[in-house]
Amino acid sequence: MAGRNLVLLDEPFQGLAPVLANQYAESLRRLRDLNPELCVIVTESNGSLLRDLPDTTLTLERGELLASSTNLH
Template sequence: AVPQIEEMLPRSAAALSGGQGKMAALARALMTGTRLLMVDEPFQGLAPALARQYAESLSRLFTLRPELCVVITESNRALLDRVECRTLVLERGELQRQEASAVEASH
């Protein structure tokens, strides 16, 4: 579910880039069998192509693990358009609106 994770396996965590470190952390969290996953700014520091792969992986993850609840904080809403999810927009701690992703709305 995590892009390029197999390529990272032989390397130590200290040798990973910031974006690769985020993906390794996600893979490590998923291995615990958790049912709740909180991800803060998952696309920050990722190259655009890798961010796209990561978003697609998150969408596949929702299909493969429907029992998994994922809370994502992301300041750039456009990056979540490839992730099938329901979005809650908070401003100053108050719910402003709820919206479906572009992917979910097209189904």
């Protein structure tokens, strides 16, 4: 990842009220839109909070890959 910017977030919505979680998710969307070269990696047990944010989603359960999908904007 030479020359790349990376943001790594582990369960960033945990403990947040739904309104705050939605505002946080919208901020991540704006950050991505402002800097498309930015790589944002998020681990989140409630994927619905991320909605259309990810380009690629990997679903893991107990260390096993259950699904992989790509969302082209």
